[in-house]
Amino acid sequence: MFDAIAVQGIKKRFDEVQALDGISFNVKKGELFGFLGPNGAGKTTTINVLTGLARPDAGKVVIDGIDCTRRPKAAQHLVGVVPDESNLYPELSGFGNLCFCAALYGMPSKERKRRAQRLLADFGLDKAADRKFATYSKGMKRKLTIAAGIIHRPEILFLDEPTTGIDVASARQLRQLISDLHQSGTTIFLTTHYIEEAERLCDRIAFIVSGRIVKTDSVARLLQPLRGRHVLEITCTGITAKIERALSVEFPGLDFSIGKQSIVRVEAGEEIRVGPLVRFLEEAGTEVAEARKVKPSLEEVFIKVTGIEAEAMEKEKERKGRKE
Amino acid sequence: MKDWRAYFAILAKDMKTYYLKPPNISWGIIFPLVWTGMFFIRSGSGLGSIPNLLPGVISVAILFGTTSMLAVNITFEKKNRSFERLLLAPIPFELLMLAKTGGAILFGTANAFVPVIIAAFIVDLSGIAWAAFVPGIILIAMSSTFLGLFIAVAVSEVFEAQTFSNFFRFPMIFLCGLFFPIAKLPVFLKPFSYALPLTYGADILHGAVHGEHALPYLLDFGALTAFCLVLFAASLWNIKRKWIL
Numbered sequence: 001m002f003d004a005i006a007v008q009g010i011k012k013r014f015d016e017v018q019a020l021d022g023i024s025f026n027v028k029k030g031e032l033f034g035f036l037g038p039n040g041a042g043k044t045t046t047i048n049v050l051t052g053l054a055r056p057d058a059g060k061v062v063i064d065g066i067d068c069t070r071r072p073k074a075a076q077h078l079v080g081v082v083p084d085e086s087n088l089y090p091e092l093s094g095f096g097n098l099c100f101c102a103a104l105y106g107m108p109s110k111e112r113k114r115r116a117q118r119l120l121a122d123f124g125l126d127k128a129a130d131r132k133f134a135t136y137s138k139g140m141k142r143k144l145t146i147a148a149g150i151i152h153r154p155e156i157l158f159l160d161e162p163t164t165g166i167d168v169a170s171a172r173q174l175r176q177l178i179s180d181l182h183q184s185g186t187t188i189f190l191t192t193h194y195i196e197e198a199e200r201l202c203d204r205i206a207f208i209v210s211g212r213i214v215k216t217d218s219v220a221r222l223l224q225p226l227r228g229r230h231v232l233e234i235t236c237t238g239i240t241a242k243i244e245r246a247l248s249v250e251f252p253g254l255d256f257s258i259g260k261q262s263i264v265r266v267e268a269g270e271e272i273r274v275g276p277l278v279r280f281l282e283e284a285g286t287e288v289a290e291a292r293k294v295k296p297s298l299e300e301v302f303i304k305v306t307g308i309e310a311e312a313m314e315k316e317k318e319r320k321g322r323k324e
Numbered sequence: 325m326k327d328w329r330a331y332f333a334i335l336a337k338d339m340k341t342y343y344l345k346p347p348n349i350s351w352g353i354i355f356p357l358v359w360t361g362m363f364f365i366r367s368g369s370g371l372g373s374i375p376n377l378l379p380g381v382i383s384v385a386i387l388f389g390t391t392s393m394l395a396v397n398i399t400f401e402k403k404n405r406s407f408e409r410l411l412l413a414p415i416p417f418e419l420l421m422l423a424k425t426g427g428a429i430l431f432g433t434a435n436a437f438v439p440v441i442i443a444a445f446i447v448d449l450s451g452i453a454w455a456a457f458v459p460g461i462i463l464i465a466m467s468s469t470f471l472g473l474f475i476a477v478a479v480s481e482v483f484e485a486q487t488f489s490n491f492f493r494f495p496m497i498f499l500c501g502l503f504f505p506i507a508k509l510p511v512f513l514k515p516f517s518y519a520l521p522l523t524y525g526a527d528i529l530h531g532a533v534h535g536e537h538a539l540p541y542l543l544d545f546g547a548l549t550a551f552c553l554v555l556f557a558a559s560l561w562n563i564k565r566k567w568i569l
Binding site: 054101 | 325327329332333341406408409412413414
């Protein structure tokens with residue numbers, strides 16, 4: 001049986017920028033595959049190459065056994081694409097947009113109307129069905145764009161940053177919709193910068209940085225090295241390098257590091273006792289505001305593998321989302 | 325069958341979204357009326373001169389109608405990325421672009437018949453050779469549309485498309501023999517005249533309306549068809565080169 005997507009050594013250059021530098025990966029049928037990376041890492045370019053919107057300089061793309069590098073349009077009936085920006089027609093209604101998108105895939109008139117009504121109901125947009133797309137909120141636009149991407153029941157769905165720039169409630173709803181689609185057997189290729197989102201939704205994840213895939217594995221296997229690690233973060237004011245050195249002497253079994261905003265990060269291979277640490281810090285003249293245990297997460301794996309601060313990456317994208 | 329459903333959906337959507345809007349309908353009626361009135365007053369030769377004005381007014385109406393609308397339609401959709409949605413549709417690229425230009429061809433053809441219908445109420449048009457006149461109008465609409473497509477693909481903003489179009493449109497009006505016979509143009513301008521599609525369209529219309537055409541119909545129709553094919557092929561090549569990166 002073919003993989004849903006097989007990519008070998010794809011390279012793509014835009015003038016001075018090497019957007020993709022020989023990336024290779026496979027996505028199995030029915031899998032939810034996450035593509036995680038910072039802005040400009042090559043996520044959208046990868047989707048464009050896979051869907052025929054960009055031509056690779058080198059390498060091979062095979063979708064469901066069809067060589068798309070030779071025949072870029074041959075597999076387009078199998079795929080649905082939800083771009084990072086909603087690109088439906090502002091002048092058409094929600095219902096009109098879905099019917100139009102269905103017609104692009106050759107769906108007969110009665111079927112496309114039935115399917116559009118069904119999707120509008122499923123996505124909670126039935127009351128806004130006759131309103132122009134231009135009048136929709138950002139969350140509604142994203143939902144309708146996803147509905148348009150699956151109107152023809154594609155076997156493979158490409159989702160490019162589906163929850164960027166929308167409110168928390170809408171993002172949660174969209175994640176549930178993506179999860180439902182995955183459960184129904186659709187192969188999903190999801191790009192995101194939200195590490196938690198990828199961790200919660202994806203079967204496997206690839207980390208992409210500067211056009212190169214630096215790690216690909218299942219979520220469980222990526223988290224494996226962190227199992228048995230215990231992490232404590234203590235927020236305090238007045239922490240100095242001298243106090244940090246004193247901590248290492250006083251608690252030799254623990255690893256200490258001081259992060260941004262005076263957060264002391266403590267790591268150990270066994271359970272960390274909070275009381276002695278807090279007492280020591282307060283006696284050393286600091287003021288402890290908070291101490292919390294941190295569950296090992298994909299974010300830590302991401303930071304270790306890529307060296308990129310996940311928080312910085314999300315803030316950067318949020319700023320972009322607000323501008324849109 | 326599936327491809328044709330997509331074709332008609334794109335055509336119908338464009339007609340609804342761009343062409344059948346009140347400003348465009350009023351443009352399609354007022355523009356030919358104003359040109360007819362202008363030449364009628366200028367010539368001062370009575371109602372009988374109206375058939376003589378028809379080829380010029382029809383050609384100008386088609387040329388401006390098609391190129392203006394296509395510049396808006398294609399450039400706008402490229403800019404807001406909805407054109408990507410069409411590029412992702414599983415239909416042949418050539419058919420997709422024929423669907424995108426189909427609306428402009430219909431709009432241009434409809435524009436052309438506005439002065440004809442008005443003239444039919446005022447003067448006797450029974451002398452017109454309709455067998456050449458109607459295909460001539462359709463071919464002018466097609467070649468102007470594909471010229472508009474070629475321009476729209478070459479730029480990225482709507483205003484650039486309109487500005488760039490004028491570099492072609494205004495010289496074309498004065499060099500194509502609609503208002504000044506090509507024979508009376510300076511020798512150095514004549515090659516430019518024969519390099520313009522509208523020259524052959526205008527010749528067909530002159531021949532069909534008052535029997536005076538400088539070139540054989542076969543050559544006129546052949547040249548216009550060739551312009552259509554070359555402009556369409558060049559536009560497609562340019563889209564693949566510039567938009568499918």
